[in-house]
Amino acid sequence: MADIAGNIVPGANGARSKASVSDQVAERILTLIASGDIRAGEKLPAERKLADQLGVSRVSIRAALERLKAQGFLASVQGGGTTVVKTAGIRDPALAEIVRIDRSNLVDLMELRTEIEVWAAHRAALYASDEAITEMASSLAEMRAPDADKPRADVAFHMAIAKATDSVVYRHLISVIRETLTEMLVYHRTELFGSTEDDLTVLDHHQEIHDAIAARDPERAASAMRKHLRWARDHYGRSGNSPSKKS
Numbered sequence: 001m002a003d004i005a006g007n008i009v010p011g012a013n014g015a016r017s018k019a020s021v022s023d024q025v026a027e028r029i030l031t032l033i034a035s036g037d038i039r040a041g042e043k044l045p046a047e048r049k050l051a052d053q054l055g056v057s058r059v060s061i062r063a064a065l066e067r068l069k070a071q072g073f074l075a076s077v078q079g080g081g082t083t084v085v086k087t088a089g090i091r092d093p094a095l096a097e098i099v100r101i102d103r104s105n106l107v108d109l110m111e112l113r114t115e116i117e118v119w120a121a122h123r124a125a126l127y128a129s130d131e132a133i134t135e136m137a138s139s140l141a142e143m144r145a146p147d148a149d150k151p152r153a154d155v156a157f158h159m160a161i162a163k164a165t166d167s168v169v170y171r172h173l174i175s176v177i178r179e180t181l182t183e184m185l186v187y188h189r190t191e192l193f194g195s196t197e198d199d200l201t202v203l204d205h206h207q208e209i210h211d212a213i214a215a216r217d218p219e220r221a222a223s224a225m226r227k228h229l230r231w232a233r234d235h236y237g238r239s240g241n242s243p244s245k246k247s
Helices: 017-034 047-056 059-068 093-101 104-129 132-145 150-164 168-176 177-194 196-214 218-238
Strands: 074-076 082-083
Touching: 017 047, 017 059, 017 104, 047 059, 059 074, 059 218, 074 132, 082 150, 104 150, 104 168, 104 177, 104 196, 104 218, 132 196, 150 168, 177 218, 196 218
Parallel strands: none
Antiparallel strands: 074 082
16 A cells, blocks of 8 residues: 555644544545555554554544545454445446457547547656656566566556556546456457567557656657557457457
């Protein structure tokens, strides 16, 4: 789980009322859930540790946790502690199933991906942390390994870009469709991109995207992402295994 500290600030008069601080704590935790930093089923640190990390009282921590429990995001664990409830996990299994049962829906998804991921690459080049760039590089190294789980590494690469955008809204959106994105990339890696040449092209495209973001060049990053996704979309029409839209 990502470090929870960082967003708790004094009130307008310099004093921290219990209500305002507990609201800020709740919002911070909710942001981490929405961005996928705290996963469904994951246990939160103890109240004392949270209080120390955030520099607030345990009373404020307890109030924030009770608020999120009442909203259905958290639940008490038997024997002590608090966990993110599974229903708060941000996934859309129905969308993944739509893609699974009718591969032609991947065409629409690819077109939508192009729109949002070009934006994400551009923004990532502006706001990427060193940690996010390192995660992108690690996923690239994993893709190049002889025994690589390429779909998993590919998903990790795009999730690292999401992190690099520093946009809670975008990270939430990607978290929602993560299972569907995985389904798409499994199809790409196991059926659509069947040749060694295709595999090398995918690696080259990902490297170009990484290099542009690492160089803090938003226009080049957007262009590299657009080139990659259009290349993938073009394969849908060239491959005998590709899905086709029904007329």
